Amino acid sequence: MRQEQRFLLAITxxxxxxxxxxxxxxxxxxxxxxxxxxxxxxxxxxxxxxGVPSAPLGGTDAARGAAASGDQSDPFAxxxxxxxxxxxPPAEVVATPAEDTVVxxxxxxxxxxxxxxxxxxxxxxxxxxxxxxxxxxxxxxxISAGTSGVLAMQLRLGERTxxxxxxxxxxxxxxxxxxxxxxxxxxxxxxxxxxxxxxxQTAYTFDPSSYDILARTEVVGPAVDLLVTGMGSGLGxxxxxxxxxxxxxxxxxxxxxxxxxxxxxxxVEEERIQEGxxxxxxxxxxxxxxxxxxxxxxxxxYLGGVIARPAEGDDQAAITVTQSLDASGVLDYRVYLGPQExxxxxxxxxxxxxxxxxxxxxxxxxxRPVVSVALSILNFLHDVLNVGYGWVLxxxxxxxxxLLFPLNQKAMRAQMxxxxxxxxxxxIQTKYKDQPEKLQKEMMKLYKEHGFNPLAGxxxxxxxxxxxxTLFFVFRNTIQLRGESFLWLPNxxxxxxxxILPVLLGLSMFLMQFITVRSMPEPNPQMKMMMxxxxxxMAAIFFRFASGxxxxxxxxxxxxxxxxxxxxxxxxxxxxxxxxxxPHESNTxxxxx
Numbered sequence: 001m002r003q004e005q006r007f008l009l010a011i012t013x014x015x016x017x018x019x020x021x022x023x024x025x026x027x028x029x030x031x032x033x034x035x036x037x038x039x040x041x042x043x044x045x046x047x048x049x050x051g052v053p054s055a056p057l058g059g060t061d062a063a064r065g066a067a068a069s070g071d072q073s074d075p076f077a078x079x080x081x082x083x084x085x086x087x088x089p090p091a092e093v094v095a096t097p098a099e100d101t102v103v104x105x106x107x108x109x110x111x112x113x114x115x116x117x118x119x120x121x122x123x124x125x126x127x128x129x130x131x132x133x134x135x136x137x138x139x140x141x142x143i144s145a146g147t148s149g150v151l152a153m154q155l156r157l158g159e160r161t162x163x164x165x166x167x168x169x170x171x172x173x174x175x176x177x178x179x180x181x182x183x184x185x186x187x188x189x190x191x192x193x194x195x196x197x198x199x200x201q202t203a204y205t206f207d208p209s210s211y212d213i214l215a216r217t218e219v220v221g222p223a224v225d226l227l228v229t230g231m232g233s234g235l236g237x238x239x240x241x242x243x244x245x246x247x248x249x250x251x252x253x254x255x256x257x258x259x260x261x262x263x264x265x266x267x268v269e270e271e272r273i274q275e276g277x278x279x280x281x282x283x284x285x286x287x288x289x290x291x292x293x294x295x296x297x298x299x300x301x302y303l304g305g306v307i308a309r310p311a312e313g314d315d316q317a318a319i320t321v322t323q324s325l326d327a328s329g330v331l332d333y334r335v336y337l338g339p340q341e342x343x344x345x346x347x348x349x350x351x352x353x354x355x356x357x358x359x360x361x362x363x364x365x366x367x368r369p370v371v372s373v374a375l376s377i378l379n380f381l382h383d384v385l386n387v388g389y390g391w392v393l394x395x396x397x398x399x400x401x402x403l404l405f406p407l408n409q410k411a412m413r414a415q416m417x418x419x420x421x422x423x424x425x426x427x428i429q430t431k432y433k434d435q436p437e438k439l440q441k442e443m444m445k446l447y448k449e450h451g452f453n454p455l456a457g458x459x460x461x462x463x464x465x466x467x468x469x470t471l472f473f474v475f476r477n478t479i480q481l482r483g484e485s486f487l488w489l490p491n492x493x494x495x496x497x498x499x500i501l502p503v504l505l506g507l508s509m510f511l512m513q514f515i516t517v518r519s520m521p522e523p524n525p526q527m528k529m530m531m532x533x534x535x536x537x538m539a540a541i542f543f544r545f546a547s548g549x550x551x552x553x554x555x556x557x558x559x560x561x562x563x564x565x566x567x568x569x570x571x572x573x574x575x576x577x578x579x580x581x582x583p584h585e586s587n588t589x590x591x592x593x
Contacts, residue, residue, distance in 0.1 A: 085312035096210070102171050104188055106179035106208040109337070111137070117165035118190035118202060119230075123337045125211075125288070129483060130238045131491075141236045142288055142337055146312065151335070155200070155219065156226035156322075164200060166415055167192050179208035193365070197221045211338030214296070219329040226304070227323045227331060229292065233316035234265050235285040240494060246315045248259040248286045252355045253306045254279040260354050268308045268317035277302035279350040281321045284340070287479045290354055292321055293334040293348055301332070339479040342375060358473040372471040375478070382480075390486025397555030400467065405563055421446065421535075468553065475546035484548075492548035499543065501550035506539030508557035515564045 112122035124139040124313055135141070143150055152165035169190040177186050184320035189203040198221035205214040217227060231251075252262035256277045262284075263272070281303055282291035295301030304322035311318045336348070345353035353589045357364055358371045381392045424446055481493045488498060490500055496502065501574040513531040542550050 006242070062495060098168065099384055100171075102174070102188070103176040104179070104204075104206055105177070106206060107181045108208070108211060111206075111337075113171075113188075113190070115169050115171055115190075117149075117152040117167060118169045118192075119148065119152045119165065123290075125338060128238075128288075128339065128479075131240045132237045132242070133240075135238070139239045140232070142290060143232065144234050144236040144316070146234040147234065147316070148306060149318070150232040152230045153200075153202070153217070154228040155224045156228060157222060157224055161228075162198075164192060177206065179206060181208055183208050185214075194221070211336055211344070213335040213337070215333050215335055215368065217331045217333075219226070219325060223327065224325050225330065227325055229289060229321050229323065231281070231283055231292065231319040231321065233289055233311040233318045235283050235290060237285075239286055242490075244437040245286050248356070249315060251281070251283050251306070251317070251319045253281045254350060254352075256302060260351060260357070262355075263308070264306075265317040266315050268310055270310065272308045274306040274308075275307070276322070277303040278304070278306060278321075280348075280352060281306045281319070282352075282355050284356050286356075286477070287340055287482050288338065289336065289345075291348075291352060291355065293350070293352070294323060294332075295338065296332050296334070340477065341479055343498050356471065358477060363469070366466060367470050367473060370466055371474060374467065374470055374474060379473075379480070388486055388550065389481055389484045389492055389548070390489065392491070393552045394555045397552045398559045401559040401563065408560070408563055409567060463557075471552060472545070472549055475548045478500070481546075481548050486547075486551070489547045489551075491550070494548050495544045496547040496550060501547055501554055502539045502542045502545075505542055505550055505554040505557065506535040508554055508561070509538055510535040511561055512557060512564050515561070515568050518568065525573050 099114055101121070102113045102115060102141055104111040104113070108125065108127055110122070110124040110126060113119065113563045114121050121143060123142040125142065126139050128140040130136065130138050130140050149165055154164060155162040157564060162231070169192050172191070173190045177188055179186055185205050185207045187203050187205045189201060192198075192200045194200075198219070200217075200219055202215060202217045205216075219227075234249055237245055247264070249266070250262050250264045252260065253274050254260045255274070256279060261274075265437060279302060280291055280293045282289050284290075290302065294303050304324055307320045307322075309318045309320075323333065325331055334348075336345075336352075338344070340353075340356050345355070358367045378389070378392055378396060381387075382389060384397070385392070427441065428442045428446060429439065432442055475493060482491070484492045486492060488500070489496060510531065513534065517528060517531050542553070
């Protein structure tokens with residue numbers, strides 16, 4: 001069972017226990033009464049592009065003539081296929097030329113390009129440490145081992161393909177780039193010249209203070225319909241648990257009409273084509289992302305199709321995207337290789353920050369706004385107080401319980417009002433035990449007269465659960481907590497290696513329930529049993545959860561214990577008075593004297 005499923009199971013059981021306890025609150029639950037009523041379509045056009053205009057198949061008259069005659073000087077020329085071509089017909093085989101490596105290094109990153117195909121072969125993020133076995137202490141590497149063809153390109157002209165991945169490129173500057181902190185952007189240019197007159201050029205502009213890369217591709221010569229860009233077969237592993245990280249390795253796309261969707265790489269067993277147009281496409285891991293965003297900032301350009309094909313590894317799939325070229329032969333786009341920092345990704349617009357969403361699809365409308373508020377508070381406390389995130393979580397847990405104390409107090413007092421009605425309810429049940437219909441009517445009359453509501457005592461107490469659910473996903477996906485240490489905890493985003501926090505969480509839950517049960521007049525056996533079972537169950541469920549989540553929840557429970565004690569004291573005073581009920585003037589509320 002995945003962590004998300006175990007967590008949701010735990011929350012569901014907690015809510016059921018909370019609601020059930022309030023419904024079955026009286027020392028002797030009421031008898032069950034049976035009521036008298038009885039028991040558009042965008043179609044793939046062969047290029048993987050939908051809704052994106054294609055350039056004309058022809059170029060200059062000379063180029064069109066060469067294509068028609070099959071002149072071998074045309075880089076696209078070749079014999080016509082004897083059967084309909086696949087999406088990626090085989091490119092012509094050429095001898096492998098010499099290969100050099102060009103490095104771009106800045107304060108945040110170190111990128112390595114091969115001159116063979118202008119392929120990105122390494123992308124290291126210098127501000128983040130890899131936790132993968134054998135790579136500890138090294139910078140995070142986003143290009144997975146064994147992958148190839150990252151940012152390598154193919155040109156499509158009708159049914160013909162010209163593969164640039166095996167061509168030798170000129171590079172300017174030839175010795176790469178070294179960017180200094182505080183310096184301005186600099187550009188690295190790759191250029192390929194074909195004997196037939198085709199000139200292909202891609203220029204990447206790097207900012208030393210940003211992971212955002214501006215790219216411009218230009219094609220001079222024969223008119224080209226389509227540019228096909230490889231994104232590789234998955235990001236590199238950088239966390240301690242590969243099995244856990246593989247569950248979030250995937251590719252994601254934002255369709256103009258259908259919105260954001262994603263798929264795990266392990267589930268790609270055959271070629272899949274997501275028809276365009278798309279606002280962006282990306283590969284993602286637990287904390288990092290590689291995204292292609294068409295156009296410049298503020299432009300309205302789109303990607304075409306997003307294609308996934310099985311790769312050699314069981315946990316990999318080769319991802320490529322298409323972009324349509326107009327008559328100018330110029331294409332602008334942006335490349336992002338970096339952490340999933342929500343504020344940074346929001347600057348790209350088009351919901352790129354939702355590439356690794358918080359929670360399941362059906363939960364996101366509820367979780368998303370709570371995530372924004374929770375992250376804003378956590379970051380605010382971190383920046384203003386200038387303390388680590390461990391202390392921030394402790395402060396946040398105490399703060400949440402202080403803010404929610406009025407709701408908890410209201411819930412407990414509602415429980416006490418319900419308790420006070422129990423003598424009258426038992427009297428009615430005894431009097432009409434042989435008259436079910438009459439008993440039902442008298443019970444409804446009693447509820448209405450005294451404002452009795454079995455759920456009134458638990459609804460205010462359900463408010464913290466959306467926050468708890470949200471924080472579960474925040475701690476799983478938030479880059480700020482990755483590698484953040486606190487006391488004996490090496491990583492707030494990973495499980496407690498000594499399992500101290502899950503045990504503390506269970507003990508705090510037991511103490512809370514012990515105080516509550518002792519204040520009741522005659523707690524039923526079920527409540528006594530749950531007092532022991534629930535803490536053990538929750539400790540077991542939270543055993544492998546992020547230590548940050550355990551720290552927050554245990555702190556919040558400990559901060560609740562003084563509140564529970566005060567409310568239990570008030571409840572005991574009511575019990576000692578005998579629970580006398582007096583109707584309130586509004587006839588919907590009442591006092592307990």
